[in-house]
Amino acid sequence: MSTLPVVVAVDGSEHSRRALDWALDAARRRGAPLRVAHVRHHVAWTPPGAPVVVPPPADDDPVLADARARVDAGGAGDGPPPQYLALDGAPGALLPELGAEAQLLVLGSRGRGGFAGLLLGSNGMTAARDAECPVVIVPPPGREVDDLLPSEPGARVVVGLKADAPDDATLALAFAEAALREARVQVIAAYPWPIQSWVAPGDLVLPVYDQDAVEHETRTLADGFLTAHRTRHPEVPVEVRPAPGDAAGLLVAASKNADLVVVGRHRRRLLAPARMLGSVTHAVLLHAASPVAVVPPAAAEE
Numbered sequence: 001m002s003t004l005p006v007v008v009a010v011d012g013s014e015h016s017r018r019a020l021d022w023a024l025d026a027a028r029r030r031g032a033p034l035r036v037a038h039v040r041h042h043v044a045w046t047p048p049g050a051p052v053v054v055p056p057p058a059d060d061d062p063v064l065a066d067a068r069a070r071v072d073a074g075g076a077g078d079g080p081p082p083q084y085l086a087l088d089g090a091p092g093a094l095l096p097e098l099g100a101e102a103q104l105l106v107l108g109s110r111g112r113g114g115f116a117g118l119l120l121g122s123n124g125m126t127a128a129r130d131a132e133c134p135v136v137i138v139p140p141p142g143r144e145v146d147d148l149l150p151s152e153p154g155a156r157v158v159v160g161l162k163a164d165a166p167d168d169a170t171l172a173l174a175f176a177e178a179a180l181r182e183a184r185v186q187v188i189a190a191y192p193w194p195i196q197s198w199v200a201p202g203d204l205v206l207p208v209y210d211q212d213a214v215e216h217e218t219r220t221l222a223d224g225f226l227t228a229h230r231t232r233h234p235e236v237p238v239e240v241r242p243a244p245g246d247a248a249g250l251l252v253a254a255s256k257n258a259d260l261v262v263v264g265r266h267r268r269r270l271l272a273p274a275r276m277l278g279s280v281t282h283a284v285l286l287h288a289a290s291p292v293a294v295v296p297p298a299a300a301e302e
Contacts, residue, residue: 004133005033005083007102009095009123012063015108019138020067022291023106024074024082026136029180030103033080034071037098038063039091061086092126099131104293106136128285128294129265134173136260136293143289148253149241155183158254158290159262160247160280163189163221170264170295171226175233177293181259184237188254189222191215193244211244218242248283255288262293 008023010016020036027034038061064084071082087094099105107124128135159174161167178185191214219242230238243250255261266278285292 003030003032003080004101004103005035006030006104006106007035007037007098008106009037009039009091009098009108009127010063010067011038012066013108015138015140017067017070017108018140019106019108019136020070021074022136022138023104024071026104026106028079031079032103034082035085035098035102036064036067036071036082037085037087037095038067039087039089039094041089041091091123095123095127096130096132099127099133099135102133104134104136105131106138109137109139125285128281132296134293134295136291137285138291139288143287145256145287145289146249146253147256148245149188149243149250151186151239151254151257153257155181156186156258157181157183157260157262158186158188158251158258160251160264160284161187161189161222161225162247163191163218163225166225167264167295167297168228169298170262171229173293173295174260174262175229175236177260177262178236179233183259184239186239186241186254186258187222187226188247188250189218189240189242190247190250191218191242191244215242215244248280251280251284252287252289255284255290255292258290260291260293261288262295265294265296 006023006027008016008020010020023036024034026032040061064086068082068084095105095107105127107127109124124135124137128137155178157174157178159170161171174185177183193211193214219240222240222242226238226240230236241254251261251263261284263281263284264278265281281294285294
């Protein structure tokens with residue numbers, strides 16, 4: 001049975017070159033083919049009298065030539081030879097389709113056409129929302145994040161766990177990636193604090209919550225959900241970090257010096273059947289200092 005490739009989208013920008021480097025490393029770790037794709041967005045019509053824009057042949061594509069030179073400079077390794085693919089069309093439509101035959105789809109945080117102030121381009125957002133495989137967004141270097149969760153040095157894959165609605169697909173990717181990188185998994189299990197209680201006007205009796213008890217319950221639930229993944233990857237050290245506050249802020253803080261942050265895509269709901277990115281995933285994509293993997297829900301949940 002053939003191994004699905006790691007697909008990376010390039011457009012000649014520095015953002016896509018960083019994505020290419022990350023994808024090349026990921027493909028080597030997996031022993032998987034690397035597929036480099038350039039989606040060339042040429043205008044389908046021209047004003048009367050204007051010259052028709054004809055895209056160059058794939059063999060003469062300068063963006064792919066630049067990518068090929070970068071891959072060759074990094075060393076071919078022992079894996080399958082890289083593949084290079086030129087496609088003509090709208091990147092927002094074609095990039096998610098590339099994920100149908102990939103184990104990972106890797107993109108830079110924005111491309112050549114993005115505005116300088118954008119933290120994440122529209123193509124990256126669309127691919128993370130619509131692709132059938134996990135999508136990795138590689139950010140620019142130098143992003144500063146708050147040091148809310150200082151961690152011990154060493155390779156680390158961060159994953160968010162919602163104690164009342166765990167996502168097995170997200171946890172599975174985090175453990176698999178940590179095993180490939182000989183890294184530990186750092187599980188961020190956020191819980192709300194202080195807990196808001198709604199009472200009737202004039203009601204003077206307020207429930208009392210013990211934060212230590214809430215944190216203990218969060219850790220206990222998290223440990224239970226992690227049992228199967230620990231069994232599957234006994235070689236992967238696991239650090240469970242229950243923490244009070246906003247999940248997005250905690251995951252962004254944990255991204256400092258992390259190898260990867262893994263988050264789930266929003267599950268479809270009865271009253272919201274369209275695919276979407278949840279608010280936590282959206283915030284992490286915009287602000288994390290490390291690469292972020294967005295994992296689609298299992299087919300049964302879609």
